[in-house]
Amino acid sequence: GTFSSNISGLTPNATYYVRAYATNSNGTTYGNEVSFTTATFTCGTSTVTVYHMADTVAPVAKTVVYGTVTNISGETSKCWITSNLGSDHQATTVDDATEASAGWYWQFNRKQGFKHDGTTRTPNTTWINYINESSDWITANDPCNIEIGAQWRVPTYTEWNNLYSSGGWTNWTLPWNSGLKLHAAGFLSGSNGTVYNRGANGYFWSSSQVNSVQIAAIYISSTACQVNDSHDKASGFTLRCLRSWLPVLSTTAIGSVTPTSATSGGNITDDGGAVVTARGVCWSTTSGPTVNL
Numbered sequence: 353g354t355f356s357s358n359i360s361g362l363t364p365n366a367t368y369y370v371r372a373y374a375t376n377s378n379g380t381t382y383g384n385e386v387s388f389t390t391a392t393f394t395c396g397t398s399t400v401t402v403y404h405m406a407d408t409v410a411p412v413a414k415t416v417v418y419g420t421v422t423n424i425s426g427e428t429s430k431c432w433i434t435s436n437l438g439s440d441h442q443a444t445t446v447d448d449a450t451e452a453s454a455g456w457y458w459q460f461n462r463k464q465g466f467k468h469d470g471t472t473r474t475p476n477t478t479w480i481n482y483i484n485e486s487s488d489w490i491t492a493n494d495p496c497n498i499e500i501g502a503q504w505r506v507p508t509y510t511e512w513n514n515l516y517s518s519g520g521w522t523n524w525t526l527p528w529n530s531g532l533k534l535h536a537a538g539f540l541s542g543s544n545g546t547v548y549n550r551g552a553n554g555y556f557w558s559s560s561q562v563n564s565v566q567i568a569a570i571y572i573s574s575t576a577c578q579v580n581d582s583h584d585k586a587s588g589f590t591l592r593c594l595r596s597w598l599p600v601l602s603t604t605a606i607g608s609v610t611p612t613s614a615t616s617g618g619n620i621t622d623d624g625g626a627v628v629t630a631r632g633v634c635w636s637t638t639s640g641p642t643v644n645l
Contacts, residue, residue: 361501364393395431426518443535449551454537457588483585489559496593509560540588
């Protein structure tokens with residue numbers, strides 16, 4: 353009979369080849385090959401559809417369409433999702449206390465997310481109430497990277513602090529109005545995994561540890577906004593994912609012009625959240641030279 357499968361975590365503007373397969377006691381056979389090209393991704397107008405499957409990362413199965421935003425003061429080149437990872441939708445108000453807007457919660461550098469309906473935590477496994485390890489959040493455990501796809505990740509302390517400092521955030525008003533729509537989703541207690549303070553305050557992990565037991569995170573409430581390093585790694589906080597974006601740079605003025613040569617260069621002011629692997633100048637006798645010409 354017929355069947356269908358969702359394919360997610362793909363790269364924008366890339367061609368993929370697909371074959372159906374079936375296995376029985378005699379072996380595996382494949383259907384004909386088909387191909388498709390994913391759409392071009394434009395942060396701020398494109399959405400990201402994720403088919404979350406209940407496993408060692410997502411606590412339950414569901415499909416979520418995440419909005420995106422860019423040009424946020426302090427990190428203008430980065431692309432962010434506009435709701436918490438695992439939420440059904442963007443929060444409706446800064447003090448939205450619903451589970452659907454809160455999304456899921458994670459302990460630091462752990463893949464497993466937790467859903468909490470106010471009474472029951474899913475999965476209701478034994479809670480890890482103390483984490484002592486010397487590591488930032490590694491890519492292999494990064495729920496943003498695993499669930500949304502390559503180039504998506506948990507923000508660093510520096511990225512959160514740049515937003516906080518540049519935006520002049522002093523309470524939850526400006527984080528909510530920033531385009532990120534950060535809201536008070538509460539947290540899970542590090543001691544037992546109980547949910548607290550939905551609608552009153554919010555905590556968002558960074559990927560940067562302070563020491564083996566503490567981590568830097570951003571905190572918001574009606575009276576305060578802080579990026580600090582006093583948070584227990586066993587606590588369950590929400591995640592707001594960002595995507596590594598293109599570098600930001602300017603071109604140096606031309607100098608030392610001769611009949612057959614000249615000098616130039618550039619200044620990279622933002623690496624886009626990823627290591628710059630090549631740099632240089634390109635030239636042409638027509639406007640708009642690129643590395644492909």
